């Protein structure tokens with residue numbers, strides 16, 4: 001750096017020496033410097049034998065020499081040290097410094113540096129000698145003077161002698177400094193200043209650092225203090241909240257305890273006021289297992305009958321003659337197995353285990369229930385459960401599928417709740433089903449009770465109670481269910497129940513069986529008004545006869561001034577030996593005596609509406625009526641119309657069948673006429689709204705879908721039945737469905753009953769109905785038989801034919817919604833009146849109007 005500076009400033013003439021010289025000089029100086037350094041460091045006076053020879057050193061000289069540069073090193077170092085003393089060590093240092101500057105730092109050789117080097121070493125030697133330091137070292141190394149000869153001569157002998165010691169030291173220090181500056185190029189004052197400034201800076205920095213440190217420490221401690229203060233606050237707050245919570249808890253406990261005490265008090269007061277308090281779950285009565293599936297076998301005397309016939313030799317009915325000595329059937333005709341009722345082994349353990357499964361399954365779904373009674377019926381077993389308070393019973397219904405899976409039941413039905421009870425019933429089909437024989441039901445007091453006018457033995461419910469219906473109260477019954485579910489057996493039990501009570505002069509049947517085979521068995525029954533009707537085309541005529549019969553009865557009721565069938569049969573009669581022949585005048589008088597305004601009004605309204613058949617038609621009709629009124633019967637029998645398979649009829653003539661059924665159903669009750677309609681096709685187009693609206697009592701057997709069940713019962717449930725007589729009964733005037741096992745009567749038993757009845761009397765059919773049926777069935781008829789209703793219909797037909805200028809049965813059927821039979825009859829009448837031409841194969845008929 002110094003060299004460069006000098007060059008720039010041009011304080012000294014620029015050296016003309018070539019560059020390589022500088023480098024050679026530099027390397028030479030470094031090399032000599034290193035040799036000199038090593039020589040001086042490893043200098044020992046014993047390496048110089050000359051000193052020993054001279055007697056300076058008393059010891060033996062070192063052989064070989066210890067100096068690392070050998071003899072030369074020893075001599076050289078001795079020489080340097082004798083000339084410059086300890087300052088000789090400065091010489092290799094200066095040489096190395098210059099060598100490095102020349103060789104590596106691009107400095108150029110200058111005299112100043114060489115002078116500076118000598119000055120630096122020489123003044124150093126003088127100073128050492130004047131100041132007299134390192135004298136011991138000098139003596140030890142046989143140098144004699146710390147500053148060598150140079151120090152002695154120049155320092156002590158010249159300068160100290162001239163300037164005294166102090167003056168010499170000051171001068172020498174000054175020269176030493178100058179020499180160092182010249183050698184190194186460093187500026188000591190500037191350097192000192194810089195050093196001082198740096199020192200001051202360092203001190204300030206240190207002070208600042210200390211302050212900052214102190215500040216940091218202060219801040220940290222402040223923060224810590226703050227933190228600990230906050231922690232303290234938090235701890236205090238926590239402690240406070242805890243205390244508050246504890247206090248609140250205690251307060252809440254107190255309030256709760258007070259409330260409980262109050263509620264207890266209220267309950268106690270309530271209990272006092274009303275002793276029938278709501279039953280707590282823990283007070284649930286002990287569950288029982290009831291087996292109602294077993295048969296009751298009241299053994300009867302041979303020849304015993306459910307009903308003894310009241311003999312009335314004077315009785316006149318629809319077909320009077322030949323029924324005076326009629327005997328109703330006895331129990332003997334029904335099978336009676338004395339070995340029954342044997343316990344078929346109701347396994348209580350099994351029932352209890354199923355009940356446990358039910359309760360556990362419900363519990364698994366979070367539905368808490370308590371087990372109740374188990375009732376084993378003939379077909380199903382009902383497991384009752386008490387839902388815990390606050391539990392919606394619908395939650396149990398929702399688990400139907402899960403319960404079925406858990407109990408491995410074929411079919412399961414849930415009654416939530418059981419009508420009239422506070423329990424929910426889970427009904428599962430029994431593995432061993434027990435049939436309910438008809439005989440068991442007929443022997444029951446409920447069947448023979450006088451309360452029921454036309455008792456029907458229907459079945460037995462799950463609790464073992466007999467299900468007895470009263471046809472007179474129903475007054476019509478719809479029986480529906482899938483094929484094979486037990487419909488025919490049910491109809492057979494109903495007919496058998498009736499046959500056990502009624503003789504043919506008390507009750508007559510009209511049986512309609514489009515399936516032909518179902519009612520074949522009743523063909524010989526003396527109760528039949530007409531042979532079993534199997535041709536669907538003749539059914540409408542049969543139904544029309546029933547309507548006419550109903551109308552006739554109403555007219556006679558009106559004449560007698562009675563309101564209904566019972567009123568007519570129980571009316572007081574004049575004491576006469578001859579069969580009663582009522583003169584029209586006499587009848588009128590009676591009617592006037594006890595007029596029944598309601599009955600008369602209803603009949604009058606029906607006649608006006610044209611709902612009731614022919615009155616005041618032609619002269620013949622009037623004649624008929626007069627005849628009919630002149631011969632007033634002593635009593636009317638009930639008429640029960642049984643239609644087995646409505647679907648077949650609805651296919652043939654839906655409008656006519658529906659209309660006539662509706663008419664009978666609406667009005668026939670008071671006339672002692674009842675309908676029993678069966679179908680295995682519970683579809684909305686078969687069991688129409690009109691039919692359903694007029695037949696409130698229904699029995700549903702198993703059906704395939706909930707939709708079918710709705711058609712029959714207006715609710716689901718029949719789809720959950722298990723078949724083979726398992727049924728749901730909707731009694732008249734009730735919305736509560738009863739599940740029961742239908743009564744079973746075998747074909748053999750039915751045959752025996754029919755045989756018994758047939759043996760009692762001959763069949764006497766009603767000629768008028770037969771005639772009417774034959775006409776209706778054949779489609780023929782003469783003009784004289786055309787009723788008012790027919791005339792009305794004819795007018796409509798004429799209108800259609802004139803508009804269309806076409807005449808065909810199918811056209812009338814389509815346009816006027818007529819059944820085939822009626823439309824064909826209209827065509828015949830029109831042909832007879834020559835309004836249309838005769839039929840000619842496939843050709844259209846001529847229209848003459």
Ligand SMILES: Nc1ncnc2c1ncn2[C@@H]1O[C@H](COP(=O)(O)OP(=O)(O)OP(=O)(O)O)[C@@H](O)[C@H]1O
Nearest residue numbers: 435483484485486487488489680724725742743744
């Ligand atoms: N009440 C009952 N008790 C025991 N078994 C019955 C009962 N009802 C019906 N069954 C059994 O079911 C079978 C079929 O009954 P049923 O003939 O009455 O059915 P259905 O509905 O009339 O069938 P379909 O319409 O085909 O005539 C019977 O043979 C009988 O074995």
